Amino acid sequence: MALSRMRRAAAAAAVAVLSLSACSTGATGENQASGTAAEDQFPVTIEHAFGETTIEEAPERVAAVAWANAETALALDVVPVGMPLIEFGGNDHGTTPWIDEALDGLDASIGTENAPVQYSEADGIAFDDVAATDPDVIIAAYSGLSQEDYDKLSRIAPVVAYPETAYGTPWQETTSMIGKALGRSAEAEQLIADTEHAIADKAAEYPQLEGKSFIYANLVPGGDTSIYTDLDSRPRFLQALGLTMAPVVEENIKGEEFYITWSNENLDQLDSDIFLSWVASQEVADSLASDPLLGQIPAVKNGSFVADADPTRTVSISAINALSIPYALDNVVPLIADAATAADNAK
Structure with missing residues (x-):
């Protein structure tokens, strides 16, 4: 690279x-x-x-x-x-x-x-x-x-x-x-x-990222939804690209915690321009939009979400470091940019 x-x-x-x-x-x-x-x-x-x-x-x-x-x-x-x-x-x-x-x-x-x-x-x-x-x-x-x-x-x-x-x-x-x-x-x-x-150069290639609100989570059909805070390296990476954490997440962080658990009954309150999640399999990724609960997330409804079942992409930003960042820039950022474009089209 x-x-x-x-x-x-x-x-x-x-x-x-x-x-x-x-x-x-x-x-x-x-x-x-x-x-x-x-x-x-x-x-x-x-x-x-x-x-x-x-x-x-x-x-x-x-x-x-x-x-x-x-x-x-x-x-x-x-x-x-x-x-x-x-x-x-x-x-x-x-x-x-x-x-x-x-x-x-x-x-x-x-x-x-x-x-x-x-x-x-x-x-x-x-x-x-x-x-x-x-x-x-x-x-x-x-x-x-x-x-x-x-x-x-x-x-x-x-x-x-x-x-x-x-x-x-x-x-x-x-x-x-x-x-x-x-x-x-x-x-x-x-x-x-x-x-x-x-990182700055890659962000400049995708101006649609600037200022977009995001939520990064782990979606599990039938299970609890975990939402990562800015203590975690994944949201930090997104913020470095010019995105901002959705207010609904910031308002619910109680202290020094890496994630918060969100009730599936309130998934419709997870308002953000972009929603990103790592998931266990492509089958799970394909099922999200039609899931009766997870499909209520606004960004999922709008199609401005990323459900990534690729574990290598996931690990590249899960414990992000100077060696993994170039891979993430080339392989993860384009997915986020597509979701940002979908968010613009949904307005």
């Missing part, structure tokens, strides 16, 4: 260093981090929800837990020694198209000797598997670590935890924190700027 090529061109010197050598476990974090040590002086101290973590020297072996963290490292051209399998929205490699592209470009494709170790987090953090990678640092800036999780991981290596709210770290802050931990702060700030520029 264009953004990925631009990043790699800007970091050509670092990539050249990367290609010269790699750890036996496939970690290229050693070369990338130490290559910028003169710029980012160690030790560095990173504050987070559980206190602060001091990293004494540029890490050579980087392990990731939870979503988005391994992807952010890859966006900074650092291949982790270990990372979680993508078990929702993933492909046969337990990765995604954007992860595969990054690994291919860093000579660390899954199945090769330089590839990261992958571990399942279906039952929670794989502590033993993480420990087996012998990491110098564990990145979890976007995660839901408990105090117990943090304490266990800290016995393995220094941990970069989330700054305030579990699973609430904006992708920009995730990028900054991980960049600092890896000795790549300047690269992280450039990556943020490039990515924000790419």
